[in-house]
Amino acid sequence: MSTVTVIGAGNFGSVVAGVAAKGGAGVQVLARDAEKARAVAGPLGGTAGAIGDEVTGDVVVLAVPYGAVADVLSAYPGAFDGKVLVDVTNPVDFSTFDDLVVPADSSAAKVVQDAAPGARVVKAFNTNFGGTLASGEIGSVPTTVLVAGDDAAAKQAVVELVTAAGLRGVDAGSLKRARELEAVGLLQMTLAGAEKISWGGGLALIS
Amino acid sequence: MSTVTVIGAGNFGSVVAGVAAKGGAGVQVLARDAEKARAVAGPLGGTAGAIGDEVTGDVVVLAVPYGAVADVLSAYPGAFDGKVLVDVTNPVDFSTFDDLVVPADSSAAKVVQDAAPGARVVKAFNTNFGGTLASGEIGSVPTTVLVAGDDAAAKQAVVELVTAAGLRGVDAGSLKRARELEAVGLLQMTLAGAEKISWGGGLALIS
Numbered sequence: 001m002s003t004v005t006v007i008g009a010g011n012f013g014s015v016v017a018g019v020a021a022k023g024g025a026g027v028q029v030l031a032r033d034a035e036k037a038r039a040v041a042g043p044l045g046g047t048a049g050a051i052g053d054e055v056t057g058d059v060v061v062l063a064v065p066y067g068a069v070a071d072v073l074s075a076y077p078g079a080f081d082g083k084v085l086v087d088v089t090n091p092v093d094f095s096t097f098d099d100l101v102v103p104a105d106s107s108a109a110k111v112v113q114d115a116a117p118g119a120r121v122v123k124a125f126n127t128n129f130g131g132t133l134a135s136g137e138i139g140s141v142p143t144t145v146l147v148a149g150d151d152a153a154a155k156q157a158v159v160e161l162v163t164a165a166g167l168r169g170v171d172a173g174s175l176k177r178a179r180e181l182e183a184v185g186l187l188q189m190t191l192a193g194a195e196k197i198s199w200g201g202g203l204a205l206i207s
Numbered sequence: 208m209s210t211v212t213v214i215g216a217g218n219f220g221s222v223v224a225g226v227a228a229k230g231g232a233g234v235q236v237l238a239r240d241a242e243k244a245r246a247v248a249g250p251l252g253g254t255a256g257a258i259g260d261e262v263t264g265d266v267v268v269l270a271v272p273y274g275a276v277a278d279v280l281s282a283y284p285g286a287f288d289g290k291v292l293v294d295v296t297n298p299v300d301f302s303t304f305d306d307l308v309v310p311a312d313s314s315a316a317k318v319v320q321d322a323a324p325g326a327r328v329v330k331a332f333n334t335n336f337g338g339t340l341a342s343g344e345i346g347s348v349p350t351t352v353l354v355a356g357d358d359a360a361a362k363q364a365v366v367e368l369v370t371a372a373g374l375r376g377v378d379a380g381s382l383k384r385a386r387e388l389e390a391v392g393l394l395q396m397t398l399a400g401a402e403k404i405s406w407g408g409g410l411a412l413i414s
Contacts, residue, residue, distance in 0.1 A: 098381075103311075138413045139413035141346070171401075172397075172403070173398075174305075180391070180394040183386065183387040183394075184410070186387055187390075191380075191412075196377050196414070197412065201412070201413045204410065204411050204413050205398075205411075206345045206404070206411050207404045
């Protein structure tokens with residue numbers, strides 16, 4: 001099993017690192033604050049460092065807020081070429097909670113792909129709240145990770161990663177579908193914000 | 208209980224008319240082919256007619272394909288003023304199954320509202336497949352109808368209509384959220400088209 005590098009040691013990065021470790025992958029965690037990265041990686045038997053340190057994973061997860069993605073990418077010019085680069089962001093305008101900050105006909109994933117053209121960008125995890133990703137369940141339904149991208153092998157790597165951790169992974173189509181996945185992300189957040197659902201709920205995929 | 212007018216006697220219109228009748232509403236069905244409308248309305252104890260006939264319902268459901276909506280609206284200039292006008296459409300480009308035909312920063316519901324400015328437009332039912340709307344279940348999860356609109360009382364009328372029929376109705380926010388609801392509609396259709404889910408599955412809201 002390969003190594004997964006999670007960039008970002010916040011709540012969501014911590015959950016994704018946990019999923020990778022649960023599935024048997026080696027874990028590297030990088031964060032602005034290397035101490036915080038160590039606090040996440042240590043209990044998982046992983047390695048840690050600061051953003052800018054060498055990336056050892058074949059799969060790299062951008063688990064920082066959308067507003068910080070450009071900075072992370074500029075710290076790694078060309079370093080993600082050929083790697084599976086997973087964008088988990090929901091580019092919500094947090095000042096209004098009513099819009100996305102990416103162009104309406106685009107997506108955060110498309111912006112990432114444009115900024116890292118040599119990377120094999122995959123959109124994943126953004127339709128999952130941290131709690132349901134960690135527990136593996138939304139209510140009584142198994143948590144599904146929806147995975148979109150233009151590189152079939154890259155998508156498959158992410159599906160296998162989450163499947164190894166006991167989650168369901170479903171190929172949601174081309175990277176263009178990231179637009180719809182990010183719409184789902186916004187919708188779920190507004191429903192939770194309005195207390196129509198809890199942060200342990202959400203839209204569960206039923207086959 | 209008021210009367211619900213369903214315009215369109217196809218599969219989805221037939222299911223929505225069934226939901227209204229199940230909830231105890233009077234049902235009027237109008238279709239291009241009045242005979243077809245009668246075939247839907249008759250078993251529900253409702254009335255029927257052709258598009259262009261007088262609309263008797265306080266709630267009017269546009270249950271025609273998105274491409275036919277403009278024609279229906281032009282047959283009823285001003286007639287929907289003050290009424291609850293429910294847009295159920297998924298404005299999918301069926302030639303590619305990869306895009307919506309409405310502008311990326313808009314929605315079918317917004318287009319309907321612009322074309323019928325006096326109507327109280329509500330987006331609803333578009334995230335439900337006909338089968339799960341008729342059965343009331345997605346797998347083991349009760350079917351939720353997501354309802355978006357700018358008129359609180361209009362949304363409430365639709366929530367009560369579906370609740371009376373044994374479904375769950377959830378206020379999904381302003382009419383602007385129709386953009387996200389239509390993204391959910393496209394996503395579900397592409398997932399079903401790719402056989403990742405069945406037409407009896409979909410995204411089930413878990414609170």
